[in-house]
Amino acid sequence: MSGSGDPARVVIDANGIDTLIAILAKRGYEVLGPVRRDGAIVHEPIASTDDLPRGWIDEQRGGHYRLKQEGDAYFAYTVGPSSWKRVLHPPRQPLWRSEIRDGEVAIEAASVDTQRRALIGVRACELAAIAVQDRVFLEGPYQDRHYAARRAGLFIVAVNCGRAVETCFCVSMDTGPEARAGFDIALTEIANGRFVATAGSDDGAARLAELPTRPAEPSELDAAAAAIETAAGQMTRTLETEGLPDLLTSNPDHPRWDDVAQRCLNCANCTMVCPTCFCTDVEEVNDLDGGGAARVQQWASCFTTDFTYLHGGGAVRDSVRSRYRQWMTHKLATWHDQFGTSGCVGCGRCIAWCPVGIDITEEAAAMRGARGGG
Amino acid sequence: MGAKPRLGVFKFSSCDGCQLSLLDCEDELLAIVGAIDIAYFPEATRADDTGHYDIALVEGSVTTLHEAKIIHSIRERSTRLITIGACATSGGIQALKNGADVAEFISAVYAHPDYIATLDSATPIKDHVPVDYELRGCPIAKHQLIELIAATLAGRWPRTPPHATCMECKRAGHVCVMVAQGTPCLGPVTHAGCGALCPGYARGCYGCFGPKENANTAALAARLAEDGATGRDIRRLFSTYNANAPAFRQEAQRHG
Ligand code: SF4
Numbered sequence: 001m002s003g004s005g006d007p008a009r010v011v012i013d014a015n016g017i018d019t020l021i022a023i024l025a026k027r028g029y030e031v032l033g034p035v036r037r038d039g040a041i042v043h044e045p046i047a048s049t050d051d052l053p054r055g056w057i058d059e060q061r062g063g064h065y066r067l068k069q070e071g072d073a074y075f076a077y078t079v080g081p082s083s084w085k086r087v088l089h090p091p092r093q094p095l096w097r098s099e100i101r102d103g104e105v106a107i108e109a110a111s112v113d114t115q116r117r118a119l120i121g122v123r124a125c126e127l128a129a130i131a132v133q134d135r136v137f138l139e140g141p142y143q144d145r146h147y148a149a150r151r152a153g154l155f156i157v158a159v160n161c162g163r164a165v166e167t168c169f170c171v172s173m174d175t176g177p178e179a180r181a182g183f184d185i186a187l188t189e190i191a192n193g194r195f196v197a198t199a200g201s202d203d204g205a206a207r208l209a210e211l212p213t214r215p216a217e218p219s220e221l222d223a224a225a226a227a228i229e230t231a232a233g234q235m236t237r238t239l240e241t242e243g244l245p246d247l248l249t250s251n252p253d254h255p256r257w258d259d260v261a262q263r264c265l266n267c268a269n270c271t272m273v274c275p276t277c278f279c280t281d282v283e284e285v286n287d288l289d290g291g292g293a294a295r296v297q298q299w300a301s302c303f304t305t306d307f308t309y310l311h312g313g314g315a316v317r318d319s320v321r322s323r324y325r326q327w328m329t330h331k332l333a334t335w336h337d338q339f340g341t342s343g344c345v346g347c348g349r350c351i352a353w354c355p356v357g358i359d360i361t362e363e364a365a366a367m368r369g370a371r372g373g374g
Numbered sequence: 375m376g377a378k379p380r381l382g383v384f385k386f387s388s389c390d391g392c393q394l395s396l397l398d399c400e401d402e403l404l405a406i407v408g409a410i411d412i413a414y415f416p417e418a419t420r421a422d423d424t425g426h427y428d429i430a431l432v433e434g435s436v437t438t439l440h441e442a443k444i445i446h447s448i449r450e451r452s453t454r455l456i457t458i459g460a461c462a463t464s465g466g467i468q469a470l471k472n473g474a475d476v477a478e479f480i481s482a483v484y485a486h487p488d489y490i491a492t493l494d495s496a497t498p499i500k501d502h503v504p505v506d507y508e509l510r511g512c513p514i515a516k517h518q519l520i521e522l523i524a525a526t527l528a529g530r531w532p533r534t535p536p537h538a539t540c541m542e543c544k545r546a547g548h549v550c551v552m553v554a555q556g557t558p559c560l561g562p563v564t565h566a567g568c569g570a571l572c573p574g575y576a577r578g579c580y581g582c583f584g585p586k587e588n589a590n591t592a593a594l595a596a597r598l599a600e601d602g603a604t605g606r607d608i609r610r611l612f613s614t615y616n617a618n619a620p621a622f623r624q625e626a627q628r629h630g
Pocket residue numbers: 263264265266267268269270271303353354355356357358
C-alpha cells in the first residue's frame with residue numbers, strides 16, 4: 001500500500017465485487033471475508049458475494065450476540081468474535097525447531113508465511129487495530145518477522161459501517177465509523193446491492209480501474225455519507241478519554257477494582273477477542289525420542305496465573321483484581337506511554353464476548369465516579 | 375536419562391478410559407515404547423506388579439478398603455506418582471455418593487447388595503498419598519499425556535496450563551455458545567486441556583477437567599441464573615465428573 005491513490009468515487013455493484021474477488025484470486029491472493037458460521041459472522045475464505053451474510057444483522061450487548069435476518073444488505077452486521085488478528089497474528093505460530101545431527105544441535109527457524117491475502121469487509125475500528133498492531137510488531141526496535149511477512153502481503157477492502165450496535169464506541173475512540181486510512185479500497189453500501197467505492201492506495205486504484213464501475217451521482221454520495229452518519233448516530237456507548245490515563249494510573253486502590261473482581265471470571269475471553277491484544281507465550285514441544293525440540297508461540301493472556309509466574313516466586317499478579325486492573329490500565333493508559341496510542345479502538349468485542357458482560361466503558365466511568373456504559 | 379524409565383499403570387475405581395488414552399496414542403505409541411519401559415500395564419501387557427517404578431500413572435479413585443491400602447505400596451515403590459483423570463484427581467463421578475445414603479444407592483443398583491464392599495466415599499488419590507503431578511480430564515487428553523511423558527524424559531516440568539477452557543476455545547476459533555446461543559457452559563471456570571471439544575460441537579462445556587485456577591464459580595452461576603437456570607440446573611451442572619472437586623462441590627451446595 002503506497003501513494004495517495006485515486007480520490008475518485010465510483011459506484012460498483014455486487015457483480016463488480018465478484019469480479020474483484022476473481023481478479024484478486026487470480027493474482028494469487030487468498031480472499032477472506034465475512035461468512036455466517038455457528039450463529040456468528042466470522043472470517044473465512046470466500047469465492048464470491050454468494051458467501052457473504054447478505055440480509056443478516058447482529059444484535060449485541062454485554063455478554064450477548066445474536067444474528068437475525070433483516071433487510072438485504074451485504075454488510076449490515078458489525079464486528080464478530082474473530083478479528084483479523086487471527087490472520088495476521090495467529091493463535092499458534094511455530095518459531096523454530098532443533099534437531100541433533102551428528103552430535104551437533106541444529107536450529108532451524110520456522111519459515112514465514114508469504115501467502116498474499118485479501119481481506120474483504122474490514123471495518124474502520126479494525127483498520128485502527130491493525131495500525132496499533134503494526135506499531136507493536138513492526139515499529140519498535142524488534143520486528144516480528146512472521147507478522148511482517150503476512151502484513152506485507154495484504155490487500156484490504158474496507159467497508160464503512162452503515163449501522164452500529166449497542167457495544168460499539170468507535171466515535172469515542174476516534175477510529176470510525178468511516179475508514180480514513182490503511183485500506184486499498186473502501187466501500188460504502190448504499191442500497192440495492194450498490195456500493196460507493198474509493199481507492200486508498202495505488203494498488204487499490206489499479207484494481208478498481210479493472211472493474212465495471214461508473215462515477216457516483218451526487219445523490220449516491222449523499223446516501224453514502226448518510227449511511228455513515230446513521231452508524232455514528234446509533235452509537236449510544238461512550239468512553240470519556242480525556243485525562244483517562246492519569247485517572248487509571250493514579251487509582252490503583254480504587255474500590256471499583258474489588259467490585260469488578262467479584263464479577264470477573266478471569267476467563268481471558270476479552271483478551272482473546274481484542275484486536276489489539278498481542279501477548280504470547282512460548283511453549284516447548286519435545287520429541288519423545290529426545291532428539292528434537294520445537295518452540296511454538298501462542299496467544300497468552302494477562303488474566304492467567306502463568307502470565308506473571310516467576311520461577312520460585314509464584315505469580316506476581318495472583319488476584320483477579322490485579323489482573324483486571326492490569327488489563328484495563330494497559331489498554332487505556334500505559335499503552336499510550338509504550339506505543340503512543342490507546343490500546344482500545346472501541347470495537348466493543350470485549351463487552352459482547354465477556355460471558356458476564358463486563359464493560360470497559362462502564363468500568364472506566366465508574367472510576368470517574370460517573371454513570372457510564374451505553 | 376540413561377536406562378529407559380520404568381513405567382507402571384495402575385487402576386483404582388474408574389472406567390479405564392484414561393488408561394486407554396495411552397493405547398490411543400497410535401501414532402506416538404512406538405516412540406513411547408522406544409523411550410520408556412512399560413513394566414506394568416494390565417490393559418496391554420501380562421507382566422506382574424513388582425519392583426520400583428520411575429513413573430507410576432494412577433487412574434481411579436479410592437472407593438474400597440483394599441484400594442486405600444495398596445495405594446501406599448505403589449507410592450512407596452514409585453519415584454513419581456502421577457494421577458490421571460478426574461477420578462484420581464477429584465474422586466470422579468462416583469464421588470456423587472459422598473454425603474449420600476450409600477446403602478440405599480447400593481440396593482437400588484445391585485441385584486445382590488451383599489456382594490458389594492465399598493467405602494462411604496470416593497476420594498482422590500491425593501487424599502491418601504502425596505501426588506507429584508495431576509493430569510486432569512474425563513478422560514485425560516492424549517496430547518497432555520504425551521506432553522507429560524516427553525517433558526519427563528526431557529527433564530522439564532510438563533505444561534498443562536490451569537487457565538480457562540475459554541482460551542482454548544478462542545484459539546480454536548469456536549464461536550462462544552454462551553454468548554451466541556445462551557447455552558450454559560462451564561468453560562470459564564474449567565481447567566483447559568481438552569481443546570474446548572464440546573463448544574467446538576456447539577455444546578456447553580461439561581467441566582470434565584475440573585476447576586481452573588481462581589475459578590469464580592459464583593459469578594458464572596449468577597450469569598446462568600440470569601439466563602433462566604434454576605438452582606437445580608446449576609447444582610446439576612456442577613455435579614458431574616468433578617462433583618467432589620472443592621470449587622465445584624461448594625458451588626453446587628450453594629444451590630440447594
Ligand atoms: S472481563 Fe469478562 S471476558 Fe475478561 S476475563 Fe473477566 S469475565 Fe472474562
